[in-house]
Amino acid sequence: MCGIVGAVAERNITTILIEGLKRLEYRGYDSAGLAVYSAQGALERRRRIGKVSELEAAVAAQPLSGKLGIAHTRWATHGAPSEHNAHPHFSGHDLAVVHNGIIENHEELREQLKGLGYVFSSETDTEVIVHLLHHTLKTQPDLTEALKVAVKQLHGAYGLAVISAKQPDRLVAARSGSPLVIGLGHGENFLASDQLALRQVTDRFMYLEEGDIAEIRRDKVSIWNQAGQAVQREAVQYHEGAEAADKGEYRHFMLKEIHEQPTVVQRTLEGRLGSDHVLVQAFGPQAAELFAKVRNVQIVACGTSYHAGMVARYWLEELAGIPCQVEVASEFRYRKVVVQPDTLFVSISQSGETADTLAALRNAKELGFLASLAICNVGISSLVRESDLTLLTLAGPEIGVASTKAFTTQLVSLMLLTLALGQVRGTLGAGVEADLVEQLRRLPVRLGEALAMDATIEKISELFADKHHTLFLGRGAQFPVAMEGALKLKEISYIHAEAYPAGELKHGPLALVDNDMPVVTVAPNNELLEKLKSNLQEVRARGGQLVVFADEQARMSNGEGTHVIAMPHIADALAPILYTIPLQLLSYYVAVLKGTDVDQPRNLAKSVTVE
Numbered sequence: 093m094c095g096i097v098g099a100v101a102e103r104n105i106t107t108i109l110i111e112g113l114k115r116l117e118y119r120g121y122d123s124a125g126l127a128v129y130s131a132q133g134a135l136e137r138r139r140r141i142g143k144v145s146e147l148e149a150a151v152a153a154q155p156l157s158g159k160l161g162i163a164h165t166r167w168a169t170h171g172a173p174s175e176h177n178a179h180p181h182f183s184g185h186d187l188a189v190v191h192n193g194i195i196e197n198h199e200e201l202r203e204q205l206k207g208l209g210y211v212f213s214s215e216t217d218t219e220v221i222v223h224l225l226h227h228t229l230k231t232q233p234d235l236t237e238a239l240k241v242a243v244k245q246l247h248g249a250y251g252l253a254v255i256s257a258k259q260p261d262r263l264v265a266a267r268s269g270s271p272l273v274i275g276l277g278h279g280e281n282f283l284a285s286d287q288l289a290l291r292q293v294t295d296r297f298m299y300l301e302e303g304d305i306a307e308i309r310r311d312k313v314s315i316w317n318q319a320g321q322a323v324q325r326e327a328v329q330y331h332e333g334a335e336a337a338d339k340g341e342y343r344h345f346m347l348k349e350i351h352e353q354p355t356v357v358q359r360t361l362e363g364r365l366g367s368d369h370v371l372v373q374a375f376g377p378q379a380a381e382l383f384a385k386v387r388n389v390q391i392v393a394c395g396t397s398y399h400a401g402m403v404a405r406y407w408l409e410e411l412a413g414i415p416c417q418v419e420v421a422s423e424f425r426y427r428k429v430v431v432q433p434d435t436l437f438v439s440i441s442q443s444g445e446t447a448d449t450l451a452a453l454r455n456a457k458e459l460g461f462l463a464s465l466a467i468c469n470v471g472i473s474s475l476v477r478e479s480d481l482t483l484l485t486l487a488g489p490e491i492g493v494a495s496t497k498a499f500t501t502q503l504v505s506l507m508l509l510t511l512a513l514g515q516v517r518g519t520l521g522a523g524v525e526a527d528l529v530e531q532l533r534r535l536p537v538r539l540g541e542a543l544a545m546d547a548t549i550e551k552i553s554e555l556f557a558d559k560h561h562t563l564f565l566g567r568g569a570q571f572p573v574a575m576e577g578a579l580k581l582k583e584i585s586y587i588h589a590e591a592y593p594a595g596e597l598k599h600g601p602l603a604l605v606d607n608d609m610p611v612v613t614v615a616p617n618n619e620l621l622e623k624l625k626s627n628l629q630e631v632r633a634r635g636g637q638l639v640v641f642a643d644e645q646a647r648m649s650n651g652e653g654t655h656v657i658a659m660p661h662i663a664d665a666l667a668p669i670l671y672t673i674p675l676q677l678l679s680y681y682v683a684v685l686k687g688t689d690v691d692q693p694r695n696l697a698k699s700v701t702v703e
């Protein structure tokens with residue numbers, strides 16, 4: 093994803109900008125650029141395709157310095173990765189912008205601006221912002237005020253920063269759908285899309301909220317909210333460890349990462365949602381064109397990522413009417429695969445270096461797929477580099493070997509894919525997209541509510557600590573969630589766990605059930621609920637202990653040997669994401685009770701780069 097860094101200071105800020113970009117680089121990039129206001133009173137720019145080190149070399153070869161500047165690493169959505177599409181974009185010689193996000197009405201604005209005589213030098217959506225602002229400055233000469241007027245005409249998502257050679261006392265910024273944070277210094281201030289970029293210069297931050305406009309001067313920061321009122325945003329002191337590779341207040345990385353899920357899910361959604369729809373371009377510049385041709389989807393992944401793919405199959409077929417197959421990469425890569433015409437190949441991997449998944453992608457290229465899409469947490473990985481399209485999960489570094497936040501952000505990304513494909517193909521039911529976009533926006537809060545059940549789940553975990561086997565049941569899209577629950581328990585507590593679609597119980601596994609075999613169930617709150625209740629009776633009749641996670645509106649109650657844990661109500665389609673949380677917590681607390689090495693379970697490794 094793109095990165096933004098900006099600075100206004102009394103010293104040369106060029107190296108601060110470059111260092112900031114480097115810190116954001118792990119998310120991926122295709123070009124980098126910066127513009128500074130030089131001592132000669134002009135904006136000077138350097139842009140390069142590729143890594144930040146290319147830009148750094150360009151600056152070393154042709155030095156530039158200044159006390160005000162903006163910089164950017166780009167992940168193209170509109171227009172190919174090239175030097176002329178790299179940010180910052182200029183209007184004339186005096187105005188420069190860097191932008192994260194997608195301007196949806198860019199075509200319309202481009203036409204209007206061309207009519208006003210503006211000449212475009214890139215294919216990006218971003219360039220309309222800078223010309224629009226330039227035009228607005230003709231009637232509203234104050235840069236900050238002009239920005240307030242201009243952003244009203246932008247539809248879509250943006251986090252943007254602007255500098256002007258005519259008003260070099262400030263950096264101005266606007267946030268709507270893509271995050272921005274101000275770094276507060278002494279006699280100098282900074283801006284970035286992620287505080288990580290600014291840790292070298294400050295530990296005090298102010299987070300912009302949706303719709304905020306900011307004017308950042310060396311010695312003063314002013315902010316206006318969406319309604320145009322001047323507001324104060326709280327300055328927060330950053331404590332090392334709150335997000336870094338450090339457990340902070342948590343006993344294990346896994347617990348910390350479980351608790352990060354509301355934040356990282358929010359981050360994964362940011363910049364990808366319009367008012368009532370998914371921004372298709374978030375998948376890359378050719379996404380809309382390619383998605384229009386997709387008639388089938390083939391998902392390939394391993395382990396936890398495979399379970400995310402299994403959930404997506406239910407979504408793609410039920411919501412978007414698109415046939416979908418899912419297969420583990422180690423099987424897919426070694427069998428003869430018959431590819432249906434117009435099939436999109438989707439690979440899912442946290443690290444993007446999973447050997448089997450990567451090999452499957454490489455094979456897929458020979459097999460006649462329409463195109464490849466990577467859903468991945470590491471922007472600079474092989475999987476991303478070798479795929480046609482990418483959607484990055486923005487889970488941040490995951491240290492615990494057993495995947496947690498990577499899984500839920502994969503699910504969110506796959507829901508975005510479902511809606512994007514359905515939107516482009518016109519196969520979603522009326523109102524489905526708007527409704528799910530709304531539900532997705534509320535998801536981080538629901539996840540927070542599920543995390544608040546921590547103590548209840550810790551108590552329930554006592555039921556499992558002395559057991560050797562556990563059965564997980566689910567139906568519909570909750571079946572893969574049960575599979576993921578079983579995998580988590582196996583991975584970190586070493587208790588043997590199996591997952592079954594609840595309807596399969598009587599076809600075999602019921603023979604295993606006795607009072608030594610707890611049965612964990614994730615109950616859907618749809619037409620399958622009544623069927624599931626019958627399945628649970630079958631377990632109770634054999635003396636099995638039941639732990640049921642059910643919607644608070646599902647009218648299920650505790651009874652002899654049945655522990656019902658009420659879950660916050662959520663739209664059926666998003667239930668798999670929410671119900672993952674208690675299962676992660678359950679495995680975690682069982683493992684803690686058993687005293688296993690939670691973060692580094694025996695025999696396992698984080699990024700499986702071998703076959």
Ligand code: HGA
Binds near residue numbers: 093094166170194216
């Ligand atoms: N739409 C802009 C910025 C892309 C972006 O934010 N990517 O994450 C462009 O294509 O340059």
